[in-house]
Amino acid sequence: MKxxxxxxxxLLKKNNQTVQPIDVMxxxxxxxxxxxxxxxxxxxxxxxTGEDIEDVHDMRVSIRRMRSLLRLxxxxxxxxxxxxxxxxxxxxxxxxxxxxxxxxxxxNLHTYQLTQEAEQQAAxxxxxxxxxxxxxxxxxxxxxxxxxxxxxxxxxxxxxxxLTPEADVSQVKTTGVVPSQIRHLLPVLVHDRLAAxxxxxxxxxxxxxxxxxxxxxxxxxxxxxxxxxxxLLGDTHAxxxxxxxxxxxxxxxxxxxxxxxxxxxxxxxxxxxTALAPYFAHMEAQEAEQKAKLSALWTHFNSRKVQQKLxxxxxxxx
Numbered sequence: 256m257k258x259x260x261x262x263x264x265x266l267l268k269k270n271n272q273t274v275q276p277i278d279v280m281x282x283x284x285x286x287x288x289x290x291x292x293x294x295x296x297x298x299x300x301x302x303x304t305g306e307d308i309e310d311v312h313d314m315r316v317s318i319r320r321m322r323s324l325l326r327l328x329x330x331x332x333x334x335x336x337x338x339x340x341x342x343x344x345x346x347x348x349x350x351x352x353x354x355x356x357x358x359x360x361x362x363n364l365h366t367y368q369l370t371q372e373a374e375q376q377a378a379x380x381x382x383x384x385x386x387x388x389x390x391x392x393x394x395x396x397x398x399x400x401x402x403x404x405x406x407x408x409x410x411x412x413x414x415x416x417x418l419t420p421e422a423d424v425s426q427v428k429t430t431g432v433v434p435s436q437i438r439h440l441l442p443v444l445v446h447d448r449l450a451a452x453x454x455x456x457x458x459x460x461x462x463x464x465x466x467x468x469x470x471x472x473x474x475x476x477x478x479x480x481x482x483x484x485x486x487l488l489g490d491t492h493a494x495x496x497x498x499x500x501x502x503x504x505x506x507x508x509x510x511x512x513x514x515x516x517x518x519x520x521x522x523x524x525x526x527x528x529t530a531l532a533p534y535f536a537h538m539e540a541q542e543a544e545q546k547a548k549l550s551a552l553w554t555h556f557n558s559r560k561v562q563q564k565l566x567x568x569x570x571x572x573x
Contacts, residue, residue: 283484448477498556
């Protein structure tokens with residue numbers, strides 16, 4: 256039976272369940288994935304129209320959270336099926352990312368434009384108009400993807416995967432008593448993600464933009480791991496997620512500058528060079544400001560006071 260988007264969302268919501276500490280990892284993951292899958296589908300209509308740029312952002316975030324969880328729970332699902340799901344999500348996420356990067360760049364350019372004199376505003380408007388046209392084209396490509404047979408089949412098959420308990424579970428054979436419930440395994444998974452973040456400590460002082468981008472991704476994965484299973488954790492998890500987000504946002508602002516620089520490089524050495532030169536200087540100043548904050552934020556994040564919030568939150572698992 257062919258379902259409309261709203262009918263599918265209603266069906267998925269009807270089957271949405273709360274994660275329990277005694278759930279085995281594969282089924283706990285299925286429940287968490289379902290929540291984000293619903294959020295993603297709810298943002299589809301708005302992502303098509305572009306009336307609110309947050310719809311593309313939220314749809315992309317949901318995709319990223321699900322991909323992060325599937326990567327985290329790779330041992331618990333059939334690898335072939337999980338790989339196909341991750342690859343499909345990556346394809347959707349890439350299309351959303353093109354639109355989102357232009358959304359962010361245009362929003363920042365508009366904000367900067369308003370601080371300039373009339374002549375400079377007019378010069379910047381030519382670049383903005385061209386970027387707007389690129390965004391229209393990117394959204395058109397996104398809509399084509401969302402209308403495609405590939406996307407329709409993926410929505411149907413992944414929805415079925417999420418609504419079918421024990422489907423495509425890894426059949427790895429084990430002997431003896433092994434941990435399988437989320438209350439046993441989640442602390443290990445979280446600390447693995449924390450370790451991946453803290454591994455940057457020895458290279459942070461000399462880190463280049465690519466390395467800082469890698470740290471940002473690891474911070475994001477840590478935040479997703481904690482927040483995805485927040486219903487099982489103690490109240491201090493929210494404070495801890497906030498601490499991770501503060502660090503991630505600092506790194507994110509630097510990444511926005513790096514992304515904008517790549518997108519705007521094509522306009523240099525042209526008639527737009529004069530208009531953009533001050534904006535490049537503005538971005539460099541923003542980047543330097545964030546770099547100056549990073550060391551203090553890093554020290555604070557790694558402090559006993561902050562990390563105790565995570566330990567306390569995990570102690571609620573029983």
